Amino acid sequence: MKKVLLTGAALLASVTGMNAHAERDYISIVGSSTVYPFSTVVAERFGKSTNFPTPKVESTGSGGGMKLFCQGVGESTPDITNSSRAIKSSEIALCAENGVKDIVEVMVGYDGIVLAGSNEAPKYELTRKDIFLALAKMVPNTDGTDTLIENPYKTWKDVNPTLPAKKIEVLGPPPTSGTRDAFVELAMEGGCKKFPFIAAMKDADKNKFKAVCHGLREDGGYIEAGENDNLIVQKLVANPDAIGIFGYSFLEQNEDKVHGSVVEGQEPTFDAISDGSYPVSRSLYFYVKKAHIGVIPGIKEYLAEFTSEKAMGEDGYLADKGMIPMTDAEYKKVVDTVANLKTISAQ
Amino acid sequence: MTDSAMSTRAKVEKSMKKRRAAESRFRTYGLLSVLFGVLCLVVLFGNIFSKGFSAFSQTVLTTTIHLDTDYLGVTATSDPQELRNADYEGLIKQYLKDTYEPSGRRERRDLYGMVSVGAAWQLQDMVLENPSLLGQTIHINMTMDDDVDQWFKHDRGTANEALRFSEQQLVWLHDWVDSGALHGRFNTIFFTNGDSREPELAGIRGAITGTFLTLLVTFLLSFPIGVSAAIYLEEFAPKNRLTEIVEININNLAAVPSITFGLLGLAIFINIFGVSRSTPLVGGLVLTLMTLPTIIISGRAAIKAVPPSIREAALGLGASKMQVVFHHVLPLALPGMLTGTIIGMAQALGETAPLLMIGMIAFVVDVPGFINDPSTVLPVQIFLWSDSPERAFTERTSGAIMVLLGFLILMNTAAVMLRRRLERRW
Incomplete structure (x- = not known):
């Protein structure tokens, strides 16, 4: 019994210890249950077509996602949050308070x-x-x-x-x-x-x-x-x-x-x-923590996959999943935002 | 005198009738309630099984396809990275276009849409496994899109056909069925794949592995802790106010709604100790909290059931208290404790509410390899699929429920067998 106890404790200690130091190598996404079906499709294709691990997508609701997203910067916080509405000024303030200053807003399409x-x-x-x-x-x-x-x-x-x-x-x-x-x-x-x-x-x-x-x-x-x-x-x-x-x-x-x-x-x-x-x-969005780009591998490539013509475009696979694509002018703006990683305040 | 004797007898006979009637009424009520329970079970299982049965078959199109080295731009000697990046999707589209000659863009898109994106990954896997296939013409069972799958299983020949498919698509579909190229086969993908947003590629392997890892953590922690707590409380603890309070609290904890443990886990394990979200580790920790009371209570009951004569005999022969407990009481109580643990585990197996708070309601494609990889568990997978818009997920939801029920029955049977086998009666 003692042995079992000890091994159990040792295992737990080693794992928690490891956890605290291990670098997260996958993208963590939270947020709206409305964007979830689209975000997961992109995540899956991204995982299959690149060498990065498939991102983890949690469905927490728009408000819950923002709360997690604005908790701070660091690998224990999510990199991206999906939202079925635009970010509120109170949420921007909450983010800023916790050190999340540079947020990139990406419009996904309509629902x-x-x-x-x-x-x-x-x-x-x-x-x-x-x-x-x-x-x-x-x-x-x-x-x-x-x-x-x-x-x-x-x-x-x-x-x-x-x-x-x-x-x-x-x-x-x-x-x-x-x-x-x-x-x-x-x-x-x-x-x-x-x-x-x-x-x-x-x-x-x-x-x-x-x-x-x-x-x-x-x-x-x-x-x-x-x-x-x-x-x-x-x-x-x-x-x-x-x-x-x-x-x-x-x-x-x-x-x-x-x-x-x-x-x-x-x-x-x-x-x-x-x-x-x-x-x-209404329009759907996701928000990216700029501070995580380059730290967590694959975020840039994920953004590229999401905003690519074959995903977001008029005949893209997101449209097959029921998302309504945006107009050409809006799409160009989104591509530009992603390419230059324009943050909210800079827009 | 005879009069009064007669009347007593008459009274008894009269009340007898009444008492018998009451008894038979009670029996009928009892029987009815059992029947009601059985009926509910039959309806529930009938519903799940009738919906979920079709999840175990999958529609494929058997064809031959030429792995054109010129088109793919790779040969058998290319390195794996190049092989991985070759355009297999394009090859399949090319093949479909050449074989069925769709006219116009609309028709082409319709045609391509009928084959799953998984077909390209199938080709990719085949080539990666055996690069010498390149340049040959191979047989392949192409996975079809979930719409085709649903049509083949449910809508074929009904009025609903026209809602999801164009006329030309229906012509192709019926041709395929008539020639026998389109057929169902056992859905191995359902057992070998992780989650997917394409119903035809979604499987439960990720969820099952996650469940296994989570339960492993739960077992490794809750069994030793629960058993030690039970032994201490039953054998060593002084009977005073404090242990009484502890006892009451353990009984109360067993009845606390499980979501509360999730909140506790979020506050302590994730926010204070910094364990990563969505991992079997944190899930196991939370479920440990939840199953501990069950294990302690059943453990104490098992220890109590060991007759005092055994303890006294051991003490009489000069064994120390510790020796009495570990050499005599524990081996006899262990079967009961294991039964309690298995039942606690079965409870943990079906739990979703506490996992909600710690981020295990997540879309995870890769099958977890260790207890700190992100993962989900079976009941969560069921919840996620039941919320997906694609129609084909309905049958997969029921299919996953069948698998979960199977595991539950297996665990509970194990508990019963263990009890039958090992439990001694005094």
């Missing part, structure tokens, strides 16, 4: 957020205003005055007479999700700005404006269905009356089961998202 329904249900034609009225916690008073009331709408027909008389039942991501952030910002806020008195609030009382526009109803009309988008697809198949909110790549993969609702007269198609006419789309 559309779809409101999908089962193929057995009719296709909805929504406007952002409809979406806001159906899902907000507080909505403008039905008597036409400039006051807010608790959301009284029960069916889509109550919101807009042209819509079917189906119960409002929307399955969407929880507050920790970047998809949710983007959805409230693009769809909800876009809809609530259509009311002049709420739009006026933006200058007068920004916090109240945010609370009104970003507040989702909690009376069962909006159901938090977890981060797993496949689960939402399955629930839609089981319940054709419901609508689900998720990224375009899941719609593309499940076209035999679900369809995307029309928003502002635009179908969520590859082309409509890439040319910007589909209103609920």
